[in-house]
Amino acid sequence: MSxxxxxxxxxxxxxxxxxxxxxxxxxARNYITPGxxxxxxEELQYLLTVHRPNVTAVVAWAxxxxxxxENADYQYGKRRLREIDRRVRFLTRRLDLxxxxxxxxxxxxxxxxxxxxxxxxxYADESGSEATVTIVGVDEIDLDRRHVxxxxxxxxxxxxxxxxxxxxxxxPGGTSELTVTAVRYGPVAVAAFEPVPTSFDAGAARSSTTP
Numbered sequence: 633m634s635x636x637x638x639x640x641x642x643x644x645x646x647x648x649x650x651x652x653x654x655x656x657x658x659x660a661r662n663y664i665t666p667g668x669x670x671x672x673x674e675e676l677q678y679l680l681t682v683h684r685p686n687v688t689a690v691v692a693w694a695x696x697x698x699x700x701x702e703n704a705d706y707q708y709g710k711r712r713l714r715e716i717d718r719r720v721r722f723l724t725r726r727l728d729l730x731x732x733x734x735x736x737x738x739x740x741x742x743x744x745x746x747x748x749x750x751x752x753x754x755y756a757d758e759s760g761s762e763a764t765v766t767i768v769g770v771d772e773i774d775l776d777r778r779h780v781x782x783x784x785x786x787x788x789x790x791x792x793x794x795x796x797x798x799x800x801x802x803x804p805g806g807t808s809e810l811t812v813t814a815v816r817y818g819p820v821a822v823a824a825f826e827p828v829p830t831s832f833d834a835g836a837a838r839s840s841t842t843p
Contacts, residue, residue, distance in 0.1 A: 633646075636835050640807060643784050645745060645811040652759075655770060655783070656726075656770050656783070657783055660783070661720055661729070661731045662726060662729040662730045662731060662769065662770070662771075663731050663733050663774065663782055664703075664731070664732055664768075664769035664771060665732070665733065665734065665735060665750060665768055665769060665770050665772060665820045665822060665834070666732055666734055667772075667819075667821065667822030668768060668769050668772035668820075669710070669730055669732050670675070670820050670822070671772075671822055671823070671824065671825045672723055672726060672727055672730075672771060673727065674824065674825035675723060675825045675827075676720065676724065676826050678725070678825065679716055679723070680720065682827070683716060683827065683830075683832070684713070684716050684717075684720075686832045687709055687712050687713055687716065687783050687832045688713065689719075690705065690709050690832050691705075691706060691709035691710060691713065691748055694706040694709055696714045709832070712832065726771065726816055733749050733750055734831075735749075735750030735751070735752075735766075735783050735792070735818060735819065735820050736749070736817065736818050736819045739817065744765070744815075744817060745794050745795065745815055746793070746794050746815065747767070747790045747791055747792060747793045747794070747812065747815055748767075748791070748792070749767055749768075749769075749782050750766075750767060750768070750817060750820065751790075751815055751816070751817055752764060752765070752766045752767075752794075752815075752816050752817070752818070752820075753765055753766075753767065753790050753812060753815055754812070754813045754814035754815075755790065755799075755810040755811060755812050755813060755815055755816070756766055756810065756811045757808060757809075758808060758809055762813060763778070764778060764814075765778045765779070765780045765786065765787075765790075766778060766779045766780070766820055767780060767782050767787045767790070767791075768780070768781065768782065768784065768820060769781065770782070770823075772784060772822055773825065774822075777823075779820070779822075780794055785801060785802060785803050786801060786803075789801040789802070789810065790812065793812045794812065794815065795812050795813060796811070796812065797811070797812050798811050798812075799811075799812065803832065
């Protein structure tokens with residue numbers, strides 16, 4: 633049995649998991665920025681043209697290594713293929729439903745001063761402390777960049793507010809009042825899709841050269 637493909641710990645299994653599906657309200661439009669849509673397309677392309685073929689090659693190689701019912705490489709590979717196929721279907725549906733909204737697109741003065749999808753909003757809490765967030769799609773959440781989903785409690789509280797407006801944020805921790813101090817629109821930087829190398833990527837090369 634190839635040690636390259638054998639799971640050694642639960643931690644390894646968790647590290648190999650595909651990205652989880654983000655929540656989208658039933659019947660809601662899948663608003664997304666151009667960068668977010670590009671990232672989904674990049675992931676879909678990678679799964680279809682690189683990762684799935686690699687896993688398929690390893691499964692084919694493992695299938696020739698004895699009893700499949702006791703072949704960990706084969707069993708794990710088949711499970712991985714099912715995970716990939718679920719993710720491919722998810723991404724395909726997500727892109728089919730995507731409504732791309734460009735925050736940098738021209739808008740009227742009235743719209744430019746009001747919080748909608750794609751807005752970067754600065755607000756102050758009751759103590760006067762300020763924070764800035766950008767409202768993006770459910771597949772674009774990035775806490776390091778302060779990108780929050782348009783369906784989050786914070787975004788819902790800020791939606792349609794203008795500078796100087798006070799809004800009430802309701803969360804599991806209670807309620808608080810926020811005052812909008814700035815609203816702006818512009819390009820939203822979205823991190824490019826970066827695949828995480830797995831044992832299958834090295835395994836595909838090995839299986840193709842193994843006599």
